[in-house]
Structure formats: structure tokens, C-alpha cells
Amino acid sequence: MFAKSLSMSLMLSELRVMFTRRRTWAMLAAIALIPILLALAVALTAEELAPGEGPPFLSQVTQNGLFTGFTATLLALPLFLPLTIAVVAGDTIAGEASLGTLRYLLIAPVGRLRLLVVKYIGTVVFALAATFTLMIAGIIIGSILFPIGPVTLLSGDQISLAESVWRMAVVAFYTTVSMTGILAIGLFISTLTTVPVGAMAATVVLTGVSQILDNLPQLSWLHEWLFTHYWLDFADILRQPIELGSFASNALLQLGYVAVFGALAYSRFSTKDILS
């Protein structure tokens, strides 16, 4: 219990460091801009989209503002969200190393495994903040610019307002889970270098590669192993009854990535000479 409470104070300190940085807030603000720009663009062009044109859900936005959050999440997933995620994940160890604070944390002593775990959980908290920012900003701007009401699901059923807010939270949570794999990859890369920008860039590149491979039909055997494979599959959550099959396979796959890259990060970091 004693040890637990002490780790808690390190966890809180980690979050305080992350959220005193202006960069963190700038990234969240930029994320919030996505649904806002999207809603404004839709509202300002009176032109009706034919169903199926543009990104999924876009045509629904004008009828029901609640769809803004879903649509924005879809738009942010391939590039923008992973970009901010990579910044945070790539910064974990490499950022501390480049500041030189890593050596002072280690001689505090923080314990290398404990530091890795706290750093990782910190990045997951950021992912949670980012995905909920997308959703919440979407709901707010959507309810300002468009009518809101009961949502018609992909299965044709209607659900109440309260139920749909709950579903949106599940989608945000699904997206957070989708990010845990790339966060672990970023953490591992971050232990390899003292240049945070390098770790960030490498993480983004891997996300791009994974998405490209996922689009090559010749590699279909590989697809279900790619950490980006289930990213867009949250549509199942918008059916009645709710289908959690893709949620489960996604969670399992991400867990696998967390285990593998977490172990790699630990084996690298626990024996690394800290020379920065």
C-alpha cells in the first residue's frame, strides 16, 4: 500500500509535467479544431451531399449534430491523431534524456521499470484526453450548428440522446485502445535515442507503413496483425444490439503489441548506459 501510494505520487507528477507543457495543450486545441472546422465547412456550404459521398457519416451531420464527433474521429484517425500520439510517445524517454533530467530521475532513484510504466500510463492518459477532446468538441459544435436528436444507427434502429452519448464515449474509448499499440512502439523507439524528434518521426513513419501495408490486398494474410488494422472498425459500436467483436479482436491485438514492445523497451532501457 505504501509503495503503491508512492508510485501514485510519481504518476501524478508525470501528469502534472505533461499538462504544464504548453505543447500538450496546443495539441489538444488542434485536435478540438478538427470537428469545429468540419462542422463549419458543412454548415457554410448549403450544398447537400449525396449519401455515400465524402467521408462516412458526413451527410448525417446536418441532420444530427451528434454525428460531428464520429465523423471528426474518422477524419483524424489516419494521420492527425497518430501524429500527436507519436509526439507524446516519442518524447517519453528520449525527451527526458535530451533535457538531461533522465539522469536525475534515475539517481533519485526512480527505478527504471517504474519509470517506464509511469511514462507509458501517462501517454495512455494523453490518448484518452485526445480522443475525448475530439468527441466532446464534436458534440458541442454539432449541437450549436445543427439540430440534435435521437440517433439513427447503422442498423436502422433509433437510440435516445442519452444512449447515443454513451455510445460516443464507447467509440472514444475504442479509439484510445486502438492507440495503445502505437504508444508502446513509440515508447520502445524512445528508449533507443536521445533525440525526441527522431523517435516521434519514426513512430509516425511506422503508422504510415502499417496503413499502407493494410491497403495492399496481396498482403491480406498480414492485415489482421497490423496495429492499424482495426482502427476504423468502430462502426460495430453503432449497431443495435451493440457488437463488441471487433472491439475484442482490436483489444487483443493491441495488448499483444503492448506486451511485445513493452518487453523490448524494458530490455533495452534496463541495461542502457545513460550518457546524456
Add this chain to the structure above:
Amino acid sequence: MIQGQELAISTSSLTKQFGSQKAVSGISLSVPRGSVFGFLGPNGSGKTTTIRMLLGLADASEGEIELLGHPIPKQLEQALPKIGALVEGPAFYPYMSGRNNLIRIDSADRFSEAKTRKQRVDAALERVGLSNASKKKVHAYSLGMKQRLGLANALLKPREILILDEPTNGLDPQGTREVRNLIRSLAAEGITIFVSSHLLSEIEQLCSHLAVMTAGKIVAQGNIQELRNESQTRLVLKSDRIDELVDVLKGQGLSKISLKSDHVVVPVPTEFDVATLNQLLVKKKFMISEIRLEQPSLEEYFVNLTGEGFEVVR
């Protein structure tokens, strides 16, 4: 070397190899408890690498380390809470205040008590004279202020050893003097202080013990008084008829006489009898304008060991 005393830090044949180069090659340090131990060497001699190994930041390629009786890195976690350190300059989060930086690092220490944290942080800030700037963000600090904050970080808890790597780097003369006084007062409390520097003048005034490192090796180590005595006493003589003088000195069994334009310098035993020599020379009608024994300064001794000049040795 130093025996019959409890050692705060000891290493035996400690080596660190980077590729083909030995940054530290087989050094054996013996730092007695309660000493102020100066770790002297030119830039690039391997001092910081040694300190990194002592603190478990880097693994030794060979050799053993003990801190306060704990083998390192095996019992690193037991040893580190008793040690405060400043390694290769201070490092902080620039976007946080000085005080929050210390709170952050103290929260990382799993052995430190959360209840007393703020109180300890404020006491450490007070001790290094930073209380008034504690709420300022670190990026607005001068180098000297960062250095002080680094010292405050080392003093967050009662320590048994302080390892200070170049603690007066970047400080003005006033700040240097304050740091020196701080080190003295900490030493008076019985804390073992291991302080590295490339400046002898800094160490000479503070330390009871000294180790000199150059090109990865320890070339001298021990009590500062003993080291002083080890250096060769010299006789300086200024006179007319210098060539004849040299012959006379040779006749007295002295060798290695070096001839300068108007004087000679000769290494002699410590208890050399100057008066008798003077009498002899006067008898031989030399016009002596200067005759004295000279103890080389520690500075000269240091330069002798490490080599002069601006070149990086390797």
C-alpha cells in the same frame, strides 16, 4: 593506500570501455568517510564517466564499486537515497518553476516521504539562496541559478555522500565562494563530499584528500598533505660566475642541475642544509644575491602529472 578507515566510496580496477577506447582504465579509488575528496583531472580525463558508473547510470566494463558498503549496481537502490549528486551540470524542465522541478524529482524518489516533501524542498531552496526565485520558471534562470538549483536537488534529503561534478561551473566569483562555503558547512556536518574539478585552485582550498586523473588513469591519490610532501623540494641560487657555481654544486653531490640565465635550480632532499652551503659559497667568494629552498605548489605538481597545454590528450 588508505587503510584502517571506513570507506564511503571504493572502487577496484574500475574500467569503462567505449568501443576500442578505454574512457576509464582500471582505477581504484578509496574515499574515506567524512573526507572532502577532490577528484581532479583535465577535461576529458574520464571523471564524469567514473561518476556515472558510481551512480549506476552506466555499467562498468570491469571492476567493482562499493558505495557505503553497498556493492554497485547490485544494491544501487539501497545506496542511492543516501547520496545526493550533481552530474555533468544541472538539468531541469525549463517550462516548470524551480520549486516544481524539485518537487518533481523528489516525487520520483520512491523512498522519500510525500508528507515532508514541500518542507524539504523549501529548506533546500533556502540553503542555496534560491528562495526568492523559486517560483520563476527555470528557462528564466541564469546558469549560476541552475547550478544552485542542482545543488538544492542534491540536498533534498539528509545525505551521507554528496557527489558533485564541477559544482562551481558557470558561477561568478561570488557564487563560487558561496558554494565553497556551502561545501565546507556540509563537510562540517560529517557528510563525505566527492567533488570533481578541472581547476586545482578550487579543490586545494577545500579538500582533505585528492585523486588526480589523466587519460583514464589515476596518477596520484591520497591525503593532500602527503601529496604535497611527495613533491620535490628545490634549491634556487642566484649568483655571479654561474658556470663555476655549477661545478661547486656538482662537487657537493648534487645532480640534475638546470641552468637558467642568471640562476640555477637544483632538486634537493627536503632536509637540505642551506646554511652550510651558503657558508661554503661565501668562502669561495661567490657574490650570492639569492639562495632559498622552494616547495613546488600543488599546481605545478598537478601540471607535472597531467601535462601542460591546451590539447586534448586523446
